[in-house]
Amino acid sequence: xxxxxxxxxxxxxxxxxxxxxxxxxxxxxxxxxxxxxxxxxxxxxxxxxxxxxxxxxxxxxxxxxxxxxxxxxxxxxxxxxxxxxxxxxxxxxxxxxxxxxxxxxxxxxxxxx
Amino acid sequence: xxxxxxxxxxxxxxxxxxxxxxxxxxxxxxxxxxxxxxxxxxxxxxxxxxxxxxxxxxxxxxxxxxxxxxxxxxxxxxxxxxxxxxxxxxxxxxxxxxxxxxxxxxxxxxxxxx
Numbered sequence: 001x002x003x004x005x006x007x008x009x010x011x012x013x014x015x016x017x018x019x020x021x022x023x024x025x026x027x028x029x030x031x032x033x034x035x036x037x038x039x040x041x042x043x044x045x046x047x048x049x050x051x052x053x054x055x056x057x058x059x060x061x062x063x064x065x066x067x068x069x070x071x072x073x074x075x076x077x078x079x080x081x082x083x084x085x086x087x088x089x090x091x092x093x094x095x096x097x098x099x100x101x102x103x104x105x106x107x108x109x110x111x112x113x
Numbered sequence: 114x115x116x117x118x119x120x121x122x123x124x125x126x127x128x129x130x131x132x133x134x135x136x137x138x139x140x141x142x143x144x145x146x147x148x149x150x151x152x153x154x155x156x157x158x159x160x161x162x163x164x165x166x167x168x169x170x171x172x173x174x175x176x177x178x179x180x181x182x183x184x185x186x187x188x189x190x191x192x193x194x195x196x197x198x199x200x201x202x203x204x205x206x207x208x209x210x211x212x213x214x215x216x217x218x219x220x221x222x223x224x225x226x227x
Binding site: 033040041042043044045048058090092099101102103104105106107 | 158
């Protein structure tokens with residue numbers, strides 16, 4: 001039981017390049033989330049999904065897109081990376097919503113130069 | 114908009130000293146969760162409080178939920194170096210269309226000097 005996994009762990013992009021971050025969970029959770037963490041800013045929600053085939057915007061969605069084609073996977077895409085997107089990205093999942101704990105992946109450290 | 118604030122932002126203690134972090138919400142919360150993130154790691158769930166005035170203990174950690182359900186605290190007795198990390202509180206987002214979401218405080222970073 002791996003829990004929540006994220007790939008890649010590290011990535012360096014040049015401004016304007018695109019990439020996809022993959023999150024996978026093996027706990028059969030309905031809800032999945034993408035956060036970014038910047039120094040002194042805590043965790044900010046980018047996008048989330050309450051079930052397969054559904055996605056919704058969080059607090060800071062601009063510049064990102066997501067897809068949840070399979071229940072166990074949640075993809076985060078950057079179409080045209082900008083230096084402001086340099087951050088640590090965490091994926092999380094929970095079995096339900098606000099009354100259930102969130103399980104976090106190990107994170108992806110992204111640098112955009 | 115809805116806010117969850119934590120103080121202090123940083124706390125440096127000598128090993129064996131006590132530590133407290135406070136969490137204050139701009140709105141009444143149905144529950145509050147606490148997470149710990151070790152340096153270089155990811156947030157890990159510690160506990161959830163649901164009832165007004167609730168107090169829960171986990172070994173040296175004591176969690177409280179305020180009577181008005183707008184504030185919470187985490188107290189660590191006799192800190193150890195293993196307590197190092199950032200402690201986050203999180204509460205449910207309570208505006209429409211946000212089912213399932215949590216809003217996180219910015220965290221309190223604890224360092225412990227041996």
